[in-house]
Amino acid sequence: MLKFTLAKLARALLTILLVMSFAFIVLRLSGDPAQIMLGPDAPQDAVDAFRARWGLDDPLWQQYLAYLKQIMTFDFGISMRDQSPAIDLVLERVPATLALTIPALLLKIAIGIPAGIYAALHRESIADRGVIMFAIFGFTIPSFVLGLVLVLIFAVNLGWLPAGGQDGWEYAILPIATMSIGGIGIFARFTRSAMIEVLGQPYIRTAMAKGLPWREVVWKHALPNAAVPIVTLLGFMVGALIAGAIVVESIFSWPGIGRLIVVSVANRDLAVVQCVLLVIAASMVMANLLVDFAYGVLDPRLRHGHGAH
Amino acid sequence: MSFVSVRDLKVAFDGVQVLHGINLDVRRGEAVGLVGESGCGKSVTWLAALGLLPGKAKVSGSVTVDGQELIGASPRRIEAVRGAKIAMIFQDPSSALNPVHRVGRQICENLRLHRGLRGDAARTEAIRLMDIVGIPSANTRFDLYPHEFSGGQCQRVLIAMALAGAPDLLIADEPTTALDATIQAQILDLLSNLRRQTGMAMVFISHDLGAVSTVCDRAAVMYAGRIIEANDIKQLFAAPRHPYTRGLFDAIPDLDAGRARLSLIPGTVPDPKRLPQGCAFAPRCARAGDLCREYQPELKEQTSTGLTACFHPIPIGSANRQEVFA
Numbered sequence: 001m002l003k004f005t006l007a008k009l010a011r012a013l014l015t016i017l018l019v020m021s022f023a024f025i026v027l028r029l030s031g032d033p034a035q036i037m038l039g040p041d042a043p044q045d046a047v048d049a050f051r052a053r054w055g056l057d058d059p060l061w062q063q064y065l066a067y068l069k070q071i072m073t074f075d076f077g078i079s080m081r082d083q084s085p086a087i088d089l090v091l092e093r094v095p096a097t098l099a100l101t102i103p104a105l106l107l108k109i110a111i112g113i114p115a116g117i118y119a120a121l122h123r124e125s126i127a128d129r130g131v132i133m134f135a136i137f138g139f140t141i142p143s144f145v146l147g148l149v150l151v152l153i154f155a156v157n158l159g160w161l162p163a164g165g166q167d168g169w170e171y172a173i174l175p176i177a178t179m180s181i182g183g184i185g186i187f188a189r190f191t192r193s194a195m196i197e198v199l200g201q202p203y204i205r206t207a208m209a210k211g212l213p214w215r216e217v218v219w220k221h222a223l224p225n226a227a228v229p230i231v232t233l234l235g236f237m238v239g240a241l242i243a244g245a246i247v248v249e250s251i252f253s254w255p256g257i258g259r260l261i262v263v264s265v266a267n268r269d270l271a272v273v274q275c276v277l278l279v280i281a282a283s284m285v286m287a288n289l290l291v292d293f294a295y296g297v298l299d300p301r302l303r304h305g306h307g308a309h
Numbered sequence: 310m311s312f313v314s315v316r317d318l319k320v321a322f323d324g325v326q327v328l329h330g331i332n333l334d335v336r337r338g339e340a341v342g343l344v345g346e347s348g349c350g351k352s353v354t355w356l357a358a359l360g361l362l363p364g365k366a367k368v369s370g371s372v373t374v375d376g377q378e379l380i381g382a383s384p385r386r387i388e389a390v391r392g393a394k395i396a397m398i399f400q401d402p403s404s405a406l407n408p409v410h411r412v413g414r415q416i417c418e419n420l421r422l423h424r425g426l427r428g429d430a431a432r433t434e435a436i437r438l439m440d441i442v443g444i445p446s447a448n449t450r451f452d453l454y455p456h457e458f459s460g461g462q463c464q465r466v467l468i469a470m471a472l473a474g475a476p477d478l479l480i481a482d483e484p485t486t487a488l489d490a491t492i493q494a495q496i497l498d499l500l501s502n503l504r505r506q507t508g509m510a511m512v513f514i515s516h517d518l519g520a521v522s523t524v525c526d527r528a529a530v531m532y533a534g535r536i537i538e539a540n541d542i543k544q545l546f547a548a549p550r551h552p553y554t555r556g557l558f559d560a561i562p563d564l565d566a567g568r569a570r571l572s573l574i575p576g577t578v579p580d581p582k583r584l585p586q587g588c589a590f591a592p593r594c595a596r597a598g599d600l601c602r603e604y605q606p607e608l609k610e611q612t613s614t615g616l617t618a619c620f621h622p623i624p625i626g627s628a629n630r631q632e633v634f635a
Contacts, residue, residue, distance in 0.1 A: 123364075202399060203407040205361055209399075210419050210470060211392030214384060220418075224409045299409055300454040 012285040019281040033268035077271030086275040097256030104179040112187025120195030138185020147178040147251040164253040194226040235291030239284035318370035340511040342521035342528030396471035400483040402463035406455035413451030419473035438469040461492035533589035540615035550622040596621040
């Protein structure tokens with residue numbers, strides 16, 4: 001078990017390192033921050049001074065090694081724009097993003113999973129077809145379209161809710177709705193197919209044949225087996241808690257991580273973009289680790305150091 | 310009076326009839342074999358009786374247990390029969406146990422349902438049952454998961470689960486098909502011994518005539534959704550009357566036959582969607598006449614104990630292979 005955990009952790013760190021290296025190189029190849037920060041008409045000596053100030057004149061590999069050394073000491077660099085530590089800029093935006101993504105995730109779970117179970121237990125019924133249609137609707141409509149449609153209906157035409165900004169809880173309703181509708185559909189569909197698969201398994205027939213009431217067959221025998229694919233999906237969604245709102249935050253001018261990364265990429269604010277990507281990669285990797293451990297809890301066959309005889 | 314009485318049981322999936330009116334009785338304590346090829350309806354008969362078929366199956370007819378009708382009964386009444394009066398064990402024991410629950414817990418579930426046992430009392434009784442069905446060091450294996458057991462041991466666990474409800478009838482649906490030959494023999498022994506000790510009746514579903522002959526008192530042979538012959542096991546083996554039954558016996562490899570070709574029944578089992586008119590076996594049968602291709606023969610008494618559904622049954626004490634098949 002210890003060996004398994006260490007191997008998982010090593011892989012997680014390696015993943016983060018790869019993401020960081022990739023982001024570092026791509027950002028430096030994709031445009032000169034000095035040009036963008038100072039504008040196209042900036043005098044040459046100002047550009048030179050800017051480059052010298054941020055070490056952009058050094059060869060790429062030297063910059064990279066310096067960056068790695070920095071990271072090792074938990075120094076995530078200074079924003080070229082704000083002159084403040086990048087990590088502070090990022091962390092101060094995290095609560096705003098989580099204020100959207102956590103309620104959205106809870107809604108996806110609370111509505112999507114029960115809807116999927118219900119549909120699986122009432123296959124071919126009207127409710128089942130309704131769930132499937134909603135699911136297809138939910139995950140085929142891109143969030144930027146859905147967001148705009150919701151704004152059009154509830155903000156422009158009905159005037160019930162604000163179209164953008166962050167001045168109170170009512171400002172969060174449309175962004176959360178935009179994010180959760182697709183996720184509810186995905187959860188419902190995933191849960192439905194996982195349950196249908198499990199309900200066709202021989203051990204479900206055994207559970208029925210022993211005289212268990214149907215409710216107990218579903219709760220005690222089907223659901224624990226359907227949990228593995230559902231938890232996989234949940235892992236993706238938890239991993240996306242920080243990165244999952246980029247489009248929606250842009251539509252609704254919500255001052256979260258998503259907006260920060262869009263603005264920082266446009267400005268080539270290298271330290272900030274790298275720092276955001278690091279936080280996103282770390283959250284994804286953490287979610288994956290949690291899923292790996294959850295597998296072992298849910299399914300004894302996936303438990304490590306506990307092999308078959 | 311028989312314990313279970315099946316009358317004119319019919320099952321259709323998506324409009325395709327797969328059972329064409331099964332009549333079968335099981336008396337208390339007796340062991341009945343149900344023989345036939347895959348897809349002939351052996352398992353479907355009992356899954357239908359216990360309401361274990363998927364919802365799209367259309368079931369009609371009558372199945373009574375102790376005089377109580379099961380077809381169309383409320384879920385609660387059927388649940389009260391399952392496991393308590395009629396228990397069932399299945400073909401693929403490894404996948405018939407829930408992979409995420411400890412085997413002991415799965416046995417205890419039966420004990421809670423049917424005998425109201427919980428906690429330590431259930432554990433003690435479950436370990437005793439595991440002992441009875443021949444699982445070594447049951448005490449330590451109680452807490453293991455199904456994937457830590459071999460196929461044969463999984464079947465023993467399923468048998469222990471079935472015994473937990475002290476059923477009057479055990480339906481064993483191809484219980485040895487997925488197991489090694491040596492394990493097969495052990496499980497058959499176990500089932501015979503348990504039946505002797507508990508006095509429960511047993512329906513043994515199999516395509517293995519040898520297995521049926523060691524376990525059962527009498528047997529019914531099924532073909533294309535019908536019972537086509539039923540008899541006491543000795544008479545069935547000594548003098549099969551239906552050409553299909555005869556063909557099954559002839560297809561058993563004979564150790565003394567040297568290098569002679571194995572006798573086969575020509576043709577294949579008909580598709581339930583395209584059953585021939587008349588007797589479903591007629592296209593494969595050398596004894597078939599015009600009558601057979603026109604009308605369905607009824608299952609009726611031919612000898613004192615036996616029933617055969619054939620217009621031209623094989624006379625007792627005759628018939629070599631050439632005579633029966635084209």
